[in-house]
Amino acid sequence: MFAAGMLMAAAVPGYGTGPAVPAPGPQFTPLTAAVMTKPTPFEATDGKTHLSYELLTTNALPSSARVRLDRVEVRDARTHRVVGSLSGQALADAANPVGDPLPGADGYTPAPPGPTPTVIPGSQEWVIWLDLALDRGQRVPKVLEHHLSGAVLTASGASPFEETVQITPTGRTAPLNLNAPVRPGTWYSSESCCGNTHHRRGLGPINGRFYVPQRFAIDWYRVGEQGQTWEGDPARLASYLSYRQPVVAAAGGRVVEVQDGIPDNAPPVTPPVPPIEQTVGNHVTVEVAPGRYLLYAHLKPGSLKVREGDHVEPGRVLGLIGNSGNSTTPHLHFQVMTTPEFFPTDSPPFTFREFRVVGQVEPRLWDDNLGLQPTGVLPITPSPYDGPHRARYPLDREVLEF
CATH class of the missing domain: 2.60.40 (Immunoglobulin-like)
Known part of the structure; x- marks a missing residue:
């Protein structure tokens, strides 16, 4: 893997x-x-x-x-x-x-x-x-x-x-150790570090210099009891288990940016590339430490529960998972940033306080091809890293329980 x-x-x-x-x-x-x-x-x-x-x-x-x-x-x-x-x-x-x-x-x-x-x-x-x-x-x-x-x-x-x-x-400051940005359950960590994915290897020329703004970003998909990420017609948003799932604050802080009003895309075909300011769709950005911001992106329009300037505690509902911005199938794009804006930003690493790995997915299933599969059931196999983890970063294509 x-x-x-x-x-x-x-x-x-x-x-x-x-x-x-x-x-x-x-x-x-x-x-x-x-x-x-x-x-x-x-x-x-x-x-x-x-x-x-x-x-x-x-x-x-x-x-x-x-x-x-x-x-x-x-x-x-x-x-x-x-x-x-x-x-x-x-x-x-x-x-x-x-x-x-x-x-x-x-x-x-x-x-x-x-x-x-x-x-x-x-x-x-x-x-x-x-x-x-x-x-x-x-x-x-x-x-x-x-x-x-x-x-x-x-x-x-x-x-x-x-x-x-x-x-x-090398950096001497420990990465942020965070709570889950989603409610307890089974989740698929897609496009996380450290392989050849569009997050890890997304090199972008922005404002006159190169950035890798999504280096450690993770796309989160809700997984059902049978390993399914969608059921029924993959062309319907409601078929995806992630859709309308609550997004919660992974750490306390101050809301510094909120964007709403961008419509959800219709899955499962990749939408046209949106304007740069709409890349992450409807989103909430929370400042949790000096120079450290948490981005919760691709939220459902009209579902955001906070406003700029609000102070949030860990676990507070920020909105619902949607399919807005540069998103093909409903998921939560989550990452740490060094600026309040997605463009431009650096992408530092982070860890989660506690979770359990319950499997892995060998094929590269991600946002743009998840809804194009014959079924929505992930081909989950045992992982050599199955079991409880504390203060660690989930690697690409792991299935875990928060």
């Missing part, structure tokens, strides 16, 4: 750890790189501590010079010890041009293998999707550095290179 591009500390093909290697001194580098967010550790249901972030990488050479990227190492900047790496097919599956997402991010099918080797044309920018997953007890470095190696390809041949780029501190 993990993407092929996940960085693991275990020694498996395409990944690796290694001895301490000192960083080089000043040098001209064919590649430049920058991280888009401060990598912040969080514990997920697999029991590992994850740091999920991106490395924007530019071939700074003329268009006649391509760069073959053979290996990306993430190192502890203090000791230079490798804590995770990508190479070969795993690297190819975790890198793409900024304007050309990898197949599979649309959610319909698993991504086919990317082209191997990874070759970045001259004067072009790519994004490398990183998910560092540390085993229990493994120390999170305070500062990370990234070591790139490969070869510059020109008409005269291949010239090997190595470079250390983008030294960045």
Whole structure:
């Protein structure tokens, strides 16, 4: 249930750890790189501590010079010890041009293998999707550095290179630990971190810079006793068990933004892309800490129970699940933001106080294809992470009970 591009500390093909290697001194580098967010550790249901972030990488050479990227190492900047790496097919599956997402991010099918080797044309920018997953007890470095190696390809041949780029501190503030944003019951966590989904890999150029505004967002679907998410005619909103389910405050705070009046879309066909200001449809945004906002999106028009300026306590009903905005089938889009507005925002990780994993869904079923299945019953199978969890983040396609 993990993407092929996940960085693991275990020694498996395409990944690796290694001895301490000192960083080089000043040098001209064919590649430049920058991280888009401060990598912040969080514990997920697999029991590992994850740091999920991106490395924007530019071939700074003329268009006649391509760069073959053979290996990306993430190192502890203090000791230079490798804590995770990508190479070969795993690297190819975790890198793409900024304007050309990898197949599979649309959610319909698993991504086919990317082209191997990874070759970045001259004067072009790519994004490398990183998910560092540390085993229990493994120390999170305070500062990370990234070591790139490969070869510059020109008409005269291949010239090997190595470079250390983008030294960045890791986040030291614990993620928000939240209550459930929905009423008790069985729920399907769709499009959550850390695979090739449109949330995790949704790179957007907004107001002159790149963002991944939904990095840790989760789409929640109500699941019935027989594993069903809809019954009857999938073209009717009322057929979906999520529709009109209460949305509740996952933490106390002040309501800073409310939008209502956007009609529900008719499922199960993907609607036209709405104007950018209507992307998340009817929604409520609650400030719960300085620089931390909870977004409850795609709500039913006319169902919102709060106004801007209201102070809410955990568990208060904010509205009902609908199908407004950029939504094909009824669900709750929930995430933490760093700004009151969805565009632009960063998307930091979060955890839930208490829940139980009761299964997983192997096929990628999500908003745009859930209502197109022969039935609304999810193909739920046992998960290696079944059981109770506290202060953890649910991974993609897990079925859980709040």
